[in-house]
Amino acid sequence: xxxxxxxxxxxxxxxxxxxxxxxxxxxxxxxxxxxxxxxxxxxxxxxxxxxxxxxxxxxxxxxxxxxxxxxxxxxxxxxxxxxxxxxxxxxxxxxxxxxxxxxxxxxxxxxxxxxxxxxxxxxxxxxxxxxxxxxxxxxxxxxxxxxxxxxxxxxxxxxxxxxxxxxxxxxxxxxxxxxxxxxxxxxxxxxxxxxxxxxxxxxxxxxxxxxxxxxxxxxxxxxxxxxxxxxxxxxxxxxxxxxxxxxxxxxxxxxxxxxxxxxxxxxxxxxxxxxxxxxxxxxxxxxxxxxxxxxxxxxxxxxxxxxxxxxxxxxxxxxxxxxxxxxxxxxxxxxxxxxxxxxxxxxxxxxxxxxxxxxxxxxxxxxxxxxxxxxxxxxxxxxxxxxxxxxxxxxxxxxxxxxxxxxxxxxxx
Ligand SMILES: Nc1nc2c(ncn2[C@@H]2O[C@H](COP(=O)(O)OP(=O)(O)OP(=O)(O)O)[C@@H](O)[C@H]2O)c(=O)[nH]1
Numbered sequence: 001x002x003x004x005x006x007x008x009x010x011x012x013x014x015x016x017x018x019x020x021x022x023x024x025x026x027x028x029x030x031x032x033x034x035x036x037x038x039x040x041x042x043x044x045x046x047x048x049x050x051x052x053x054x055x056x057x058x059x060x061x062x063x064x065x066x067x068x069x070x071x072x073x074x075x076x077x078x079x080x081x082x083x084x085x086x087x088x089x090x091x092x093x094x095x096x097x098x099x100x101x102x103x104x105x106x107x108x109x110x111x112x113x114x115x116x117x118x119x120x121x122x123x124x125x126x127x128x129x130x131x132x133x134x135x136x137x138x139x140x141x142x143x144x145x146x147x148x149x150x151x152x153x154x155x156x157x158x159x160x161x162x163x164x165x166x167x168x169x170x171x172x173x174x175x176x177x178x179x180x181x182x183x184x185x186x187x188x189x190x191x192x193x194x195x196x197x198x199x200x201x202x203x204x205x206x207x208x209x210x211x212x213x214x215x216x217x218x219x220x221x222x223x224x225x226x227x228x229x230x231x232x233x234x235x236x237x238x239x240x241x242x243x244x245x246x247x248x249x250x251x252x253x254x255x256x257x258x259x260x261x262x263x264x265x266x267x268x269x270x271x272x273x274x275x276x277x278x279x280x281x282x283x284x285x286x287x288x289x290x291x292x293x294x295x296x297x298x299x300x301x302x303x304x305x306x307x308x309x310x311x312x313x314x315x316x317x318x319x320x321x322x323x324x325x326x327x328x329x330x331x332x333x334x335x336x337x338x339x340x341x342x343x344x345x346x347x348x349x350x351x352x353x354x355x356x357x358x359x360x361x362x363x364x365x366x367x368x369x370x371x372x373x374x375x376x377x378x379x380x381x382x383x384x385x386x387x388x389x390x391x392x393x394x395x396x397x398x399x400x401x402x403x404x405x406x407x408x409x410x411x412x413x
Contacts, residue, residue: 121223139235148258166199168230252353278310
């Protein structure tokens with residue numbers, strides 16, 4: 001049972017009191033977060049210069065956190081130096097290894113991952129300040145129903161962009177891996193050409209975990225990709241469950257891909273997610289599918305007019321493209337660039353990123369607060385009995401919740 005600081009308890013207590021919904025029980029234990037923050041100070045004091053960037057420089061950022069930090073061992077320091085040096089040097093193997101580190105469930109490695117991440121964040125901040133405070137990479141989320149043509153589209157756009165000198169990374173968020181451990185997205189060979197391109201980096205979804213856990217690691221993987229010099233980060237997800245909302249909360253632009261099919265196939269597309277779309281792309285706009293594609297485009301254009309606008313500077317549009325003929329693909333990218341430029345110019349993109357940091361932080365708190373609540377000895381002891389009485393109707397859910405929260409707020413035995 002990890003030590004839970006009183007503040008953490010208060011947060012968990014107050015979240016529960018305000019009926020904020022938590023994800024279901026999670027195997028992701030994040031107990032090392034605070035310890036690893038503390039450890040940053042130690043890492044900062046490890047003065048090795050990697051790729052011309054001295055660790056010393058960040059010490060002012062982290063010294064306030066560092067006084068109780070236990071030391072990193074020599075091998076740990078060497079591992080982190082190697083990963084960081086390789087990562088900012090743009091080595092794909094170091095990037096892949098760093099993402100594996102942030103995906104780990106191993107408590108100590110999780111701490112190391114946070115140390116690395118903090119360093120990469122500091123490096124990225126330096127780059128952004130050199131870039132006039134503007135983000136160094138453009139993050140685009142792409143979602144759509146199974147078979148919408150997402151991976152084919154990403155392959156074609158990705159190749160076009162690397163051909164123009166960009167470095168493109170593709171991260172996948174697979175909701176099925178969170179529930180079943182299986183995969184909606186990973187079982188077939190995807191983006192074969194792009195995966196051979198040295199300017200591209202493709203990373204499948206973590207194999208398992210809660211959506212909260214996958215969201216955290218994807219957010220962290222984005223930071224690592226940007227540190228490794230990828231100026232375009234594409235995050236792909238299937239429009240199933242809540243994963244598309246999670247992805248919309250971690251990108252600069254959210255794009256919905258819709259196949260030119262009618263009726264049932266489109267019913268799975270949630271109205272809520274259409275509201276979040278900055279751009280809708282009707283895919284497979286070629287051959288026999290051209291006519292239905294035009295019809296779907298017209299239908300969605302009318303539907304979008306009825307929705308509330310998300311931005312003062314951007315009106316979501318519906319465009320058509322074919323990944324087979326490439327027709328419309330450069331135009332789709334041009335729209336994405338116009339969006340980025342407009343949102344950067346008015347500062348909304350930067351504002352969106354700031355808000356996302358908070359969403360990300362709160363989703364971590366929710367996940368961990370619930371975990372601490374469930375692991376509390378008093379709660380564990382009272383839970384089976386109270387659950388039984390609630391299901392039998394002997395006591396109200398409200399009273400049971402109050403009793404459990406009371407157990408949680410009393411000191412551990
Ligand atoms: N005619 C036509 N077919 C396409 C086009 N793009 C993709 N397809 C076909 O649509 C099918 C699904 O394409 P994918 O790219 O695998 O779709 P996806 O959305 O990634 O699918 P999931 O991985 O199941 O979510 C494949 O058989 C593709 O060949 C296109 O531009 N035109």
